[in-house]
Amino acid sequence: MTYSVSPIGFVRSCFKEKFAIPRQPQLAPAARGVLELVAPFDQGEAVQGLEQVSHVWLLFLFHQALEDKPRLKVRPPRLGGNQSMGVFATRATHRPNGIGQSVVKLDRVEAQRLWISAIDLLDGTPILDIKPYVPYADTIPGAVNGIASAAPLLIPVLWTDHALQQAHDHAQRLDEPLVELIEQCLAQDPRPAYQKPTPEREYGARFWDLDVRWHYPEAGTIRVLEVIPAR
Numbered sequence: 517m518t519y520s521v522s523p524i525g526f527v528r529s530c531f532k533e534k535f536a537i538p539r540q541p542q543l544a545p546a547a548r549g550v551l552e553l554v555a556p557f558d559q560g561e562a563v564q565g566l567e568q569v570s571h572v573w574l575l576f577l578f579h580q581a582l583e584d585k586p587r588l589k590v591r592p593p594r595l596g597g598n599q600s601m602g603v604f605a606t607r608a609t610h611r612p613n614g615i616g617q618s619v620v621k622l623d624r625v626e627a628q629r630l631w632i633s634a635i636d637l638l639d640g641t642p643i644l645d646i647k648p649y650v651p652y653a654d655t656i657p658g659a660v661n662g663i664a665s666a667a668p669l670l671i672p673v674l675w676t677d678h679a680l681q682q683a684h685d686h687a688q689r690l691d692e693p694l695v696e697l698i699e700q701c702l703a704q705d706p707r708p709a710y711q712k713p714t715p716e717r718e719y720g721a722r723f724w725d726l727d728v729r730w731h732y733p734e735a736g737t738i739r740v741l742e743v744i745p746a747r
């Protein structure tokens with residue numbers, strides 16, 4: 517049996533590519549976006565009451581990871597990418613039906629759009645449903661997950677003077693907490709765990725309309741080299 521679903525909106529996000537997006541929401545509070553609602557949900561009625569809610573669950577499609585043949589086992593990056601696990605034991609993007617769920621902060625409610633932050637969503641992500649976070653039911657003291665027991669360890673993020681000045685200038689232009697966004701995302705070390713970067717090797721990712729470039733001057737430390745307009 518098949519069912520069809522259609523998006524109730526799409527996210528405009530600070531994240532323009534998958535690389536360097538945090539692995540879960542809430543890990544980068546400075547990661548902001550706007551959920552643009554589509555008809556008939558863009559008239560205000562559908563979001564009436566949401567202004568009383570601080571966080572919402574978003575159910576969405578991993579639209580850039582959809583596959584025809586469902587995988588039964590996956591290799592989560594969290595386990596270094598070399599250990600496989602049942603797909604239902606993970607939050608992997610490659611999964612049956614390609615459905616993701618994220619609890620995000622709701623900063624502002626307008627008739628046609630929701631302003632959201634602490635997101636882990638790629639630009640253009642189709643949203644299937646919005647549900648209010650219900651603290652008494654959604655917070656489970658003593659809950660256990662032996663695979664992902666705690667947030668990823670953070671590593672120090674350093675800046676060249678030049679890159680920090682560039683980031684401050686673009687933050688002002690965009691009116692966004694860009695320095696915080698870059699620090700919060702890179703501190704989680706987006707590099708695949710199996711890669712052992714030399715200091716010469718540069719990495720890059722796109723945030724908003726910018727290319728951010730960094731390297732690892734020594735193991736376990738990142739230094740941001742450049743924050744320049746994306747080509």
Ligand code: SAM
Binds near residue numbers: 535538637640
């Ligand atoms: N919080 C969600 C969940 O648990 O279902 C997503 C977890 S998944 C491990 C997070 C990763 O999904 C991010 O690091 C990003 O690379 C990827 N991602 C986010 N939006 C996506 C999209 N629309 N299509 C494909 N991948 C996406």
